[in-house]
Amino acid sequence: MTRQFLADPFGVPVAPVAEVAPPRVRGTKLGINVVQQIVNDIVRGVLNPGSTLPPEADLCDQFGVSRTVIRESVKVVQEKGLVRIEHGRGTQVTDPRQWNLLDDVVLTAIIAHDANLSFLDELVATRTALEADMAATAAVSRAGEEKLRISAALELMRSKINNVAEFAAADAHFHDMVMAASGNRLGRAIVNSIHDKARGSMRYHGEYNEAVMRRTLDEHQAVHDAIMAKNAEAAAVAMRAHITGSWSRRRPVPDADAPAPAARRRATR
Amino acid sequence: MTRQFLADPFGVPVAPVAEVAPPRVRGTKLGINVVQQIVNDIVRGVLNPGSTLPPEADLCDQFGVSRTVIRESVKVVQEKGLVRIEHGRGTQVTDPRQWNLLDDVVLTAIIAHDANLSFLDELVATRTALEADMAATAAVSRAGEEKLRISAALELMRSKINNVAEFAAADAHFHDMVMAASGNRLGRAIVNSIHDKARGSMRYHGEYNEAVMRRTLDEHQAVHDAIMAKNAEAAAVAMRAHITGSWSRRRPVPDADAPAPAARRRATR
DNA sequence: TCTCACAGGTACGATGTCATATGTCACTAC
DNA sequence: GTAGTGACATATGACATCGTACCTGTGAGA
Structure with a gap:
């Protein structure tokens, strides 16, 4: 900057x-x-x-x-x-x-x-921290109805695997449902205000393709399963791995000089 | 609401x-x-x-x-x-x-x-997630100068233990220096924008007293030590324990009906 | 039944005027 | 020489008035 x-x-x-x-x-x-x-x-x-x-x-x-x-x-x-x-x-x-x-x-x-993408790295790091935490909270939450919506969102993704635009929308919806299940309106609002900008500005190298969507689906499945198993720790790990992994696969340049604040770190939760 | x-x-x-x-x-x-x-x-x-x-x-x-x-x-x-x-x-x-x-x-x-403090709970949960993550990032960061400032901030707190107002300011400064060391400007900005409000609106039951300040100091010391030891996991755990613990000790009513989203959870990172 | 012109209500924008806050600088009193 | 004072320029704050653009409902006419 x-x-x-x-x-x-x-x-x-x-x-x-x-x-x-x-x-x-x-x-x-x-x-x-x-x-x-x-x-x-x-x-x-x-x-x-x-x-x-x-x-x-x-x-x-x-x-x-x-x-x-x-x-x-x-x-x-x-x-x-x-x-x-x-x-x-x-x-x-x-x-x-x-x-x-x-x-x-x-x-x-x-x-x-943001020439060297440092701000986007911070964006992803912030989003990761919040979403991982909310996934963990969702896992131990007693909100049954919200959890059903998570399952439904996952199924929706699976059904849209042939439509890139709708798959992306379903992807975002899944994340939103997890956050909703956590009950943390503030965190959800923050992530949502970040999310669109991050996606729109990611300057994808490779756009969504079959393999990427499959992988996304698998990672979401892992998050989903951890939440349903009421395993907070696993849910956080899965969510963290999903977001940081997804970002590192899309991030254009490895960027040698400026260290990516947290996106580089392994999921430690 | x-x-x-x-x-x-x-x-x-x-x-x-x-x-x-x-x-x-x-x-x-x-x-x-x-x-x-x-x-x-x-x-x-x-x-x-x-x-x-x-x-x-x-x-x-x-x-x-x-x-x-x-x-x-x-x-x-x-x-x-x-x-x-x-x-x-x-x-x-x-x-x-x-x-x-x-x-x-x-x-x-x-x-x-916010009648039942549910929003304050979300506020603390959000802050916890972000600060714990940033503490972990700070631990593995290569920013040496920033880490020195963390140590200096801790010493400042120790020296202000006899002045409640200055101790509180030094307390906030310590947190800010940890966030600065993480390099995550966005997360730092978010936490800072909610921090004052949270503190000012906490409607303390017991204000700062000698024992509380000692305990605060100890917990900060733990965060400091973990960061200096480059132990990301420990830093996150310490920071999470510090913030949630501090909040649970101050939170006026245990609030039986509405579950506190994440502040209740044990530090799992 | 459908279409379109019109009226009423709303926000958008321009213009002119005065009020108020601030800084500068010359002038004056001591 | 210095401190205080006041005029002045410049800036934003606020008001009043006017015309325009937009939306909606309505009613006349095809």
């Missing part, structure tokens, strides 16, 4: 985008473009932490919108934790540690700018 | 708050009050998922502010995932699964409305 593709030779916070021509696609709101541009400039490092955004009037000119839109957009960016608006002083870019990394726009920008 | 203190006999979405008197404290922005009120009404169930918020004009009257403030506030609430604004149709309350549970305002409202 520290590396910078495009050096900023001017050092001025003037946004390098939004030249002219507001395409103004019907049906899209003006604000989302502004928000995306600002978020991107911050995440990419064009606007460094501590620096000040151009005042509202300037932003109006740059983006070609009214102050209404600018004000709302900057406020939204503030809500994402990327800037801090101060009355009479201006708007400053905050420290990255305050950024809301789970926010959709922020997450997308970070992943897009 | 389903239980409702105050039944809503009318079933109308008219906000039951903001009667009159805009106190208008100097220095506070109007929007934050509006946001808090709306978020609270949604979380408390006064505004049910699927129902429609009053139109902007009505909200202006109810809160006694201009449309500018209302528009910005509702947009902020949308950013938290609690409502979905639709051009020409109005603003609808979304399904709770789409709520941003890590948002500060939302989290505060949920915890305040």
Whole structure:
């Protein structure tokens, strides 16, 4: 995240985008473009932490919108934790540690700018820790109905093995049902907000094929069996092995320099 | 979260708050009050998922502010995932699964409305899973400098044993340094965003006392030693035992009916 | 029965104005 | 010389008003 593709030779916070021509696609709101541009400039490092955004009037000119839109957009960016608006002083870019990394726009920008995939590694590590824990909890949970849904989800996967898109959806559904059975709404929400982005940005080398789907199915079966056997430990191990294994098989480059935080580690639970 | 203190006999979405008197404290922005009120009404169930918020004009009257403030506030609430604004149709309350549970305002409202502490249990379970995993990663990490900071943080705690406030700060700092050593910025950000809320809302029965601090110190020492010994498994176990143990000692009511998702479970990693 | 124009309600966006907070700098009093 | 004061510029906060775009239901007409 520290590396910078495009050096900023001017050092001025003037946004390098939004030249002219507001395409103004019907049906899209003006604000989302502004928000995306600002978020991107911050995440990419064009606007460094501590620096000040151009005042509202300037932003109006740059983006070609009214102050209404600018004000709302900057406020939204503030809500994402990327800037801090101060009355009479201006708007400053905050420290990255305050950024809301789970926010959709922020997450997308970070992943897009994540040259060596280090952030995706963290994403997978986080997801692994949470899902493994929830699988273990689900195994010892007394929620019978939820467990039936896990079995049903596995069967659904098996039936969709000939349809890549539907298989992928069923795959996600299985994971969601396991998390639901754990009763941990917070963990489930976190993983779900991460999951789509991770999948969409994985830049698969090999897409789903027959062998991959078979293997996925087997690993899910292992998770399922451990949960049904009420074996928390085994469920966690199986889930951890499944997610880290799946990621390591898909991860484009082994990435020698930056150590993958936890995805590299063997399932130790 | 389903239980409702105050039944809503009318079933109308008219906000039951903001009667009159805009106190208008100097220095506070109007929007934050509006946001808090709306978020609270949604979380408390006064505004049910699927129902429609009053139109902007009505909200202006109810809160006694201009449309500018209302528009910005509702947009902020949308950013938290609690409502979905639709051009020409109005603003609808979304399904709770789409709520941003890590948002500060939302989290505060949920915890305040969390009658049987079930959400706090989930919070602790989530934190446990992440911190245990990060402790394990830190143990096998090659980041030497970060590990020195862990030792320094432990010493800092030891030196602050006579000052409750500073000890608590050092406590949090130790945890943060362990997470930093893991290199998992995402997990660290998630835990940090829920940590303060969890602590502040724990409604301690017994506050920090000498014995509690000693015990905390011992448990931190165990985590520290495991990390320094590069023993990932032991580090995870120690961290898990520390957090769940600390929570179970502080948790006010054992809560017979609703099973604590994972905090009850023994450290299995 | 179906289609389409229209009205009403809603959010979106622009513009202008004033209020308020903050920092700077020249000026003044000591 | 220094501290205090006040004018001023600049920034965001808030309001009021206007017009536009979008959605939905309704009723006239084919």
